[in-house]
Amino acid sequence: MSENEMKPLESALAALQPRPAAFDRDRLMFLAGQRSAARRGWKLPVISAALASAATLVGVLLLYRPEPQVVVLPDTPRELPAPPSPLAQADTKPAAANYISLRNRIVTAGIDALPPLPPDSSSSSPSNAIFRPHVLPRDDFDIPGGSP
Numbered sequence: 001m002s003e004n005e006m007k008p009l010e011s012a013l014a015a016l017q018p019r020p021a022a023f024d025r026d027r028l029m030f031l032a033g034q035r036s037a038a039r040r041g042w043k044l045p046v047i048s049a050a051l052a053s054a055a056t057l058v059g060v061l062l063l064y065r066p067e068p069q070v071v072v073l074p075d076t077p078r079e080l081p082a083p084p085s086p087l088a089q090a091d092t093k094p095a096a097a098n099y100i101s102l103r104n105r106i107v108t109a110g111i112d113a114l115p116p117l118p119p120d121s122s123s124s125s126p127s128n129a130i131f132r133p134h135v136l137p138r139d140d141f142d143i144p145g146g147s148p
Contacts, residue, residue: 105113 102115
């Protein structure tokens with residue numbers, strides 16, 4: 001654009017009067033600050049005080065905790081006494097415990113672990129007879145390797 005064409009635009013702009021501001025910027029900022037301060041509630045200060053008191057309590061408890069107590073146990077004997085034999089225990093246990101311990105010995109050691117039979121006054125056979133009525137023959141069990 002040339003300078004001659006700018007002259008009418010320039011004179012038209014110079015003739016315009018500026019309008020006064022519709023709002024006061026300083027007043028607007030003051031009112032916004034007042035409203036933001038009025039919204040502040042009581043929850044944040046209460047939560048902050050509770051957390052501060054909890055942290056103080058934990059610190060005091062850690063500072064004044066009691067010393068650990070040292071418990072001195074008596075010395076254990078160097079040599080443990082030998083456990084009594086299973087046959088000696090069998091007489092002192094109740095009948096059910098005797099049966100279970102006898103069964104376990106027979107399962108692990110076989111029929112030879114059976115104690116000798118008490119003497120029977122009605123028969124003339126020796127006390128360690130081969131016939132043992134309370135033991136079933138091996139063929140009566142369904143065990144692989146038994147006789148057909």
